[in-house]
Amino acid sequence: MAEVPDELIELERSAEQERARLAGLAGDDYAAQLRRWREAAEAVQAAITAHAEAVEVSRYEVEQAVKKVVRHTEEDPAAE
Numbered sequence: 001m002a003e004v005p006d007e008l009i010e011l012e013r014s015a016e017q018e019r020a021r022l023a024g025l026a027g028d029d030y031a032a033q034l035r036r037w038r039e040a041a042e043a044v045q046a047a048i049t050a051h052a053e054a055v056e057v058s059r060y061e062v063e064q065a066v067k068k069v070v071r072h073t074e075e076d077p078a079a080e
Contacts, residue, residue, distance in 0.1 A: 004065050011047050012070045015040035 018037040025033050048066060052059040 004062075004069050005051060008044070008047055008051060008062070008066045009069055011040070011044040012066050015044045016070065 015037065018033070018040045022030065022033050022037060044066075045063075048062050049059050052062040055062075
């Protein structure tokens with residue numbers, strides 16, 4: 001896959017941030033944060049699907065490219 005759109009990268013980062021906020025929560029706080037994470041994850045999945053259809057590339061390939069960019073940046077702070 002050639003280039004990953006910035007919009008997809010930002011959506012994935014947002015979903016990962018929401019997931020990370022689950023740590024240490026319990027009860028109603030956990031349930032509310034879980035909803036926020038699911039909504040963010042659904043948004044990124046919908047955007048990945050739409051992009052894949054628009055450029056006629058496998059949705060899986062787009063998703064993996066997005067995750068690779070986000071994870072690489074998180075692992076290497078100097079990459080930003």
